[in-house]
Amino acid sequence: MPPHTPSTHRTVTAPLFSCQNLVKRYGTTTVVDDLCFDIEPGECLGVIGPNGAGKTTTIRMCLGLTAPDAGQITAFGLNMPRDALAIKAQLGVVSQMDTLDPDFSCAENLLVYGRYFGLKAADIRARIPQLLDFAALAHKADAKPGELSGGMKRRLSLARALVNDPRLLMLDEPTTGLDPQARHLMWERLQRLLQQGKSILLTTHFMDEAERLCSRLLVLDHGRKIAEGRPRELIAQHLEPDVVEVYGQGALALAHAEAHAPLRALAARVEVSGETVFFYTAQALPLLAALSAQPQLRTLHRPANLEDLFLKLTGRQIREEG
Incomplete structure (x- = not known):
């Protein structure tokens, strides 16, 4: 048997x-x-x-x-x-x-x-x-x-x-x-x-x-x-693991000006919401080092979260009720 x-x-x-x-x-x-x-x-x-x-x-x-x-x-x-x-x-x-x-x-x-x-x-x-x-x-x-x-x-x-x-x-x-x-x-x-x-x-x-x-x-x-x-x-499926938020005088220029193209190249994705620029990246340290050369800017480095996912999938535009 x-x-x-x-x-x-x-x-x-x-x-x-x-x-x-x-x-x-x-x-x-x-x-x-x-x-x-x-x-x-x-x-x-x-x-x-x-x-x-x-x-x-x-x-x-x-x-x-x-x-x-x-x-x-x-x-x-x-x-x-x-x-x-x-x-x-x-x-x-x-x-x-x-x-x-x-x-x-x-x-x-x-x-x-x-x-x-x-x-x-x-x-x-x-x-x-x-x-x-x-x-x-x-x-x-x-x-x-x-x-x-x-x-x-x-x-x-x-x-x-x-x-x-x-x-x-x-x-x-x-x-x-x-x-x-x-x-x-x-x-x-x-x-x-x-x-x-x-x-x-x-x-x-x-x-x-x-x-x-x-x-x-x-x-x-x-x-x-x-x-x-x-x-x-x-x-993890939809986002890069790190987010660097940048705001303050001159922040918006980082997202658009040709002079800042090398900085944008350090991120996989760049988005703007209001007065804040969001850099999504798998390697935050080179980006943070480059940003340190502009002390007038304020930065926040954090892990990607559910709000980032929500905004990526549904967009940042305001939806009105009804």
Whole structure:
């Protein structure tokens, strides 16, 4: 009898949530164009892109609020929109806008929201102290949303999204408008949820937020997926490793004047944004040595980051809302 050989086959688990070939049009404008992505159990998938890229429309289709013109959405082994109610029962949602009821206290907001899922009042009340503690709002149980700061409101919205113990959270720009301290506290809470095994779909305009929280990123522009992967892998794939930012008197001439062509040749790529010139290079030391001959200039040498990736893939021009 031949010796036993261990199996090399790995168990393949189905995605928790899957969108295949989604299309959404408004009139002659295609706002989501043949979009495909999966969300695996326990991961945070970040969706980034400029204004008008299709992020919010994608979220609305995932929630069954907007019907796609083509494509398929499956979640937890169910199909949207056929099984919309059963899917929504396993989702938690934090939208861009504040949807808290101003007439109810923090505790009452959680109670009323839980009743929408058909949960028993006694079961919700038993969970409220835990949810408020998670949101660092135990001392505000009887306060109404109008008495809360912006960060407190966002944390209450997050606690409310957890009232049904969802398997997947959908967060549409959850920290917009928050000060740095409030954002960091929100990030800590989201990290804790990921450690507990929750999955998250996150849209954000903050590249540091995406790099900190997301295990994988989806970059959208004009409704299409233009890149997908782990943040550091995407940076390595699309960018030179070092960036030298130059600003101050005479900086813009470095990007255009013929006299500075030898300096530009020390970088793989040169870009201008406002009053700053960005040199992207794999060898920063020769460039920094050359720049030191112009002491009136100010320089910042740093590794390439997610914001550089975003700007390279989607451009530096301003996109207006709408």
